[in-house]
Amino acid sequence: MTADEQPATLLDVRDLHVEFRTRDGVAKAVGGVSYTVEAGQTLAVLGESGSGKSVTAQAVMGILDSPPGFVTGGEVLFRGRDLLRMGEEQRRRVRGAELAMIFQDALSSLNPVMTVGAQLGEMFEVHQGMSRKDARARAVQLMERVRIPAAADRVRDYPHQFSGGMRQRIMIAMALALEPDLIIADEPTTALDVTVQAQVMDLLAELQREFNMGLILITHDLGVVADVADKIAVMYAGRIVETAPVHDLYAAPAHPYTRGLLASIPRLDRKGRELYAIKGLPPNLTDIPSGCPFNPRCPRARDICRTDRPPLFTVAPGRASACHFWKETLDEG
């Protein structure tokens, strides 16, 4: 992309709905999610477990577990083409070559009975018709690129012979293999120690810059997000409740849920007193409260919150909050 071109919107998710039809009822796992990602940009999707982060990503990638999962509405525009309306064959070509995913658990997403060299090489053989020998050479290059020491020797090793951090770097290598435009990383460092997490995040950020990729970083860790994201979408009960440029969100959240999350993490730089705790639990997705889904736990809830579902109000350019009282929340600082 040259400097005078408009920033290209790579991914434009519009009003995505996903539900799971199970014995216990219909779980509305994603209830109208919209976001966009541009080249070179990092969007962080933040939320507690079960809030719909992974399901949203799976629907975008076209790897939703279906049944029981069904996309029941919305569009997923990738460079203007709706992935949801593409044939499976066409979609498979997009996946990997243009759009790749990194999963939380590298061990279970790598093939345990294939050497990592063979797994990396296979990408080039299948997608680019390379010879086995050339593909293997590319695999070594990639492993060096993600800083695996002695890569030429280690291409013949199996996944279990690598440490957790190395496996995650191999997953990154795999996602990068075909130089995609956009990577979705679903909790890529959640299972890792902080020192290893720092190595992996550092690598991911460096590669993103180098290739000017779009990155969607899914996480529940408010610290990781603050470090690397350009903008954030906070999810609660299958919906985005707040979206903002990263600095604005941390400086002054515009939604009581975001505010509560930020207040409930202990600080590293000084010893606090009692932690703020959001009361109660997230709702069961087969029975989401009417009005604002956060109302049973919200310290600010009024009558209107129990009856009227708040839409995403525009708070400022590039900023929105699904709260009737976003202004008051924002003013509180």
Place this chain on the structure above:
Amino acid sequence: MRADGEALLEVRDLVKHYPLTRGILFKKQTGAVHAVDGVSFELRRGETLGIVGESGCGKSTVAKMLVHLERPTAGHIRYKGEDITRLSGRALKAVRRNIQMVFQDPYTSLNPRMTVGDIIGEPFDIHPEVAPKGDRRRKVRELLDVVGLNPEYINRYPHQFSGGQRQRIGIARGLALNPEIIICDEPVSALDVSVQAQVVNLLARLQQQFELSYVFIAHDLSVVRHISDRVAVMYLGKLAEVGTDVQIYDHPTHPYTQALLSAVPVPDPRARSERILLAGDVPSPAHPPSGCRFRTRCWKAQPKCTAEVPPLEIPEWFREPGGPAAHVSACHFAEERSVVPNETGA
């Protein structure tokens, strides 16, 4: 929280080696995993001692030895002055009652086929003197109430509870015998932030209410600072540095502590500090490096670090001036370095 009470637990040179064997019929020992290799600390009445360190450094193994789930290869654990390492029978039973444990994983540490009432009441089978048969259900309801669960849930099964609620069940079981000490092994690591805050607050409240002493193991350094009076940093089976929360977080002198703290991502985009990126991985505990165990990843390593094991003591050059740097640190070249970014928010 008071940290100047008597020493309830004194741990001296604790070692746990797991033998590595080859062969099926004729097992031959080929080496050993040095899971814990000479750990000493004390726990005072009413205090919380945090233990931090990367995965596999031996935290859980220490915890298991403290509650007699593992037998030490060498070393001593004294409880109120008495060596409990080799106790058995009735004497051991009495001690175990006072040292209880809460585990990490609220999904697997509770028996799925037992009701919550049976789970929490199980310790009474071994210690009927605490709650006579007829009194048990009342005790269990009381415990449920203490940890913030509805006493009406006594007949439910673990799968009917959320992660945070299951952790409360685990805590209620830990409290059942009125222990003096609770060893918490990653009690909030599996929980989401909002629920984690609830459980951390609960543990703090119970400590006040029942005058408990905690050993609190976690890999989240912010949570550990929040709850601990003193913190021990562990690396590959040994302690690297021990001190008060201010000494460790604001005045760390061991390179490993500094790297660990600098790697923590803090929830404030404006708080940048220089991150120390460590090269490579933690070495295998089956073949720990000679001298200082951290030397393979340490940017300050010198020949002395390969030749001599750095003792865990207050470095000479900090003793005289005193101040927050004067705490035990197992490094030949300990020096202060400020690594924790200052957050701007309130």
